Amino acid sequence: MSENDVVTRTFRALVEGADRKFARVRDVPAYGRLHNQHYFHKVFKAYMRLWKYQQENRSKLVADGLNRWEIGEIASRIGQLYFGQYMRTSEARFLLEAYVFYEAILSRSYFDGSTGSRGFGKKDIGVRFKELRFYARFLLVSLILNRTETVHLLAERFKSLVDDCKANFRDTNFKEWRLVVQEIARFMKVDTAFMNVRPLRYSTLFDSHPASLPYVARFHAKRVLKFQDALLTSYHHNEVKFAELTMDTYRMLQCLEWEPSGSFYQKRPVEPKENGVFIEHSGASAASGVIDMNLAADMTDPSLPPNPRKAVIYRPSVTHLIAVMATICEELPLDSILLVYLSASGKVGRSNASQVYSSGGSQKSSKNKAPLQDQNKFLPESCINNKGESSGYYDQYLWFGPRGNGGLNNLYPGDIIPFTRRPLFLVLHGAERGETAALLLSPLRPAFKNPADADLTQNGSQFTFFLTAPLAAFCQLVGFSSSDTEAEVYSNAESILSAAFSEWEVILCTTRSLDLVWAQVLSDPFLRRLILRFIFCRAVLSFFCPPEDREQHLPVCLPLLPNPVSPDSEVVRSAVHRLAKHLSVSDYFHFVDT
Known part of the structure; x- marks a missing residue:
């Protein structure tokens, strides 16, 4: 066996050993203190030994068929290890080490031999994927380090690489990589850190104030x-x-x-010359193959x-x-x-409803329509009282x-x-001001002519009933059952309600005082129907309940709907009055007190 064969076998054995150790730490969660920190040291030691060995035997390995992309892959793995340690520890030195290795790969063009223009065919698709992953990882490191020029340079080359892959490997789907290209373009467009402004990090130059420092x-x-x-x-x-x-x-x-405030942030990033060769910034010449481990x-x-x-x-x-x-x-x-x-994104709770009455209702949102009694299935029992009510800690x-x-x-x-x-x-x-939720909130307590009907286990949520079957909920409210109402009377009641909804819908679509939150969902038929039924429910309960008890029995919407569809509006009051008179239950309501 020749000396070169021994060197190559030793190199391959070191690669396999390092890769096995890498696989064990690659998916370790990036949170919590590491109890197996010693194993990370073993992985780093294995790759450092591998890197040193290929440096010392570079000429023999190349003569025996070592590709430059294989050197780049080792350096990329080392950079990946360092970045992973940064994400776990937030120590800046690990992030900088990752940058050093990634920049060396770029400046020395370790992956250039994988391009189609260098004579490689489709059998090297795996190498191209390695190169794509390298660019994505280097972009992430450069983003966090705020290396603006480097990010723009990498983004351009990354896009060109994806386009080249699509052209040379037509049978392979590069959709995910095209999405990554779009992601970085969108990120750079939004990120204000790329402007010439002060850094986001805490800077003693900007954030430490000499006048107040003695007091601190x-x-x-x-x-x-x-x-x-x-x-x-x-x-x-x-x-x-x-x-x-x-x-x-x-x-x-x-x-x-x-x-x-060290030299790293003052030095210029890698820049392409006119002939496409990159200027070396990694602390060593490309010919030497040495990366300064202390840089x-x-x-x-x-x-x-x-x-x-x-x-x-x-x-x-x-x-x-x-x-x-x-x-x-x-x-x-x-x-x-x-x-x-x-x-x-979130749901804003009702400020005066620390305890939402779920037997009379659910808590509804036009963005999340899960009734509270349904949501209670997912809450701890200690947070639900014996009436099925949720504590205020679970209202938002x-x-x-x-x-x-x-x-x-x-x-x-x-x-x-x-x-x-x-x-x-x-x-x-x-759920901030710029992203206000559209909320329909249930009353604190239900209201019924017959108190027995308030049993949630028997009748479900009254509020949900109004939002899903408004006329049936109205009949339940006044103590009517299906057997008590003739078919023709019920049909005419439906017509009265339908006419009211039609009129209210016109008001919503023509009023200029409709909040944008409601306006942006009004075109949806399902949501529009819920809004109309909420208006009906609120008006019915407003007239049904005595004025002194009205507040706790009324549902609330956030933001407010226009006044023309409030219970005080004549067009709403007259519709409820017509329905109550048709069903001969006007005496149950307080129309004269409104």
């Missing part, structure tokens, strides 16, 4: 909590993101880190304290989010505080998943209560 230094509290851990997540439909980093979490991640250490700022650890969770389910919070809280030191950042929620799946995807305030045993700093973004 002299301030002492009885208890001082250390901020060392954070949980960041967001869940919005079609939100701006790149890979598994959304714009919201990207900004919060940077906001919770120190801005280095990242020289770029860090030793004067800065460590960054707080941040667990960035991408579009989690509610159960997964709660599990992550539990893991972090369990490992949180006694003198520490956990920051939780949640950005999601954020969506972490597709809507319309009951309460499975709802994160309630009550879900976070167990974690308040530890100090928490909550930053919640949801």
Whole structure:
């Protein structure tokens, strides 16, 4: 066996050993303190040994058939390991190490031999995928480091690479990679950090104020909590993101880190020359094949304290989010505080309804129409009283998943209560002014002529009944049963109600005072019908209940519907009066008191 054969066999054995170790740590969750940190050291050690071996035996390996892309793949794996450690620890040195290796791959064109123009055919599709993954990972690292010029350069080359792959491998679907190209383009367009403004990270230059610094230094509290851990997540439909980093979490991640002042942020990024050859910035010449392993250490700022650890969770389910919070809280030191950042669409609760009466109604939203009694199936029993009522901790929620799946995807305030045993700093973004929810809220209590009809287990929610079968709910309200009402009388009552709905619909479509929240859903027939039935329900209950008890028996909508369809409106009052007179139940209502 020749010397070259021995070198090649040793190299292949080192590659296989390092890859096996890599597979064991690749999917370790990026949250919680690592109890198997020693194994990560073994993986790094294996790849460092492999990298050093290929450097020392480069000429022999190349003579025996080693491809440049194989060297690039090893460097890419090392960069991936460093980035993974950064996401787990938030230590800037790991992020910088990842950048050093990725920049070396780019500047030395390790993957260039995989392009179709260099004579490679379809059998090398696997190499092209490796190159695509390299660009995506390097883009993510550059984004977090705010290397603006590098990001633009990588994005252009990445797009060209995807286009080239589509042209040379027509039998392969590159749809997912085209989506990645669109993601980075959209991200760069939205990201204001690419403007010439101050950094998002905490900068001593911008954020430390000399005049107040002495007062801060002299301030002492009885208890001082250390901020060392954070949980960041967001869940919005079609939100701006790149890979598994959304714009919201990207900004919060940077906001919770120190801005280095070292040479790394002053040096120019890689730039293409006219002949397409990249200028070397990685601390060594391309010919030597040596990557300066201490370069990242020289770029860090030793004067800065460590960054707080941040667990960035991408579009989690509610159960997964709660599990992550539990893991972090369990490992949180006694003198520490956990920051939780949640950005999601949500439902605004009723301010005066800390306890929603579910036997008289459900709580309805035109964006999430799961009745409260149905949602209670997903709530802890301790949060539901013996009347089936929900506590105020479960009246509002954020969506972490597709809507319309009951309460499975709802994160309630009550879900976070167990974690308040530890100090928490909550930053919640949801259902804000610019994204007001359209809400139809049930009354605090139902109203019936016959109190026995208020039994939820027998009749269900009165509010839901009005929204699904308004005339039948009206009859139930006044104590009528189907056997008490003649078919013709009932049919004429339906006609009265239908005419009223038609008139109210015209008002909604022509009034200029309709809130935009309602206007944007009015064209949907199902939602429009719910709105009309809500108007009817509110008016009927308003006239049915005594004035002194009216408030707790009325449903509420947010934002408010126009006055022309309020119970005080003559067009609404007259319709309810006509229906009550037709069914000979006018005496049950308080029309003269309105």
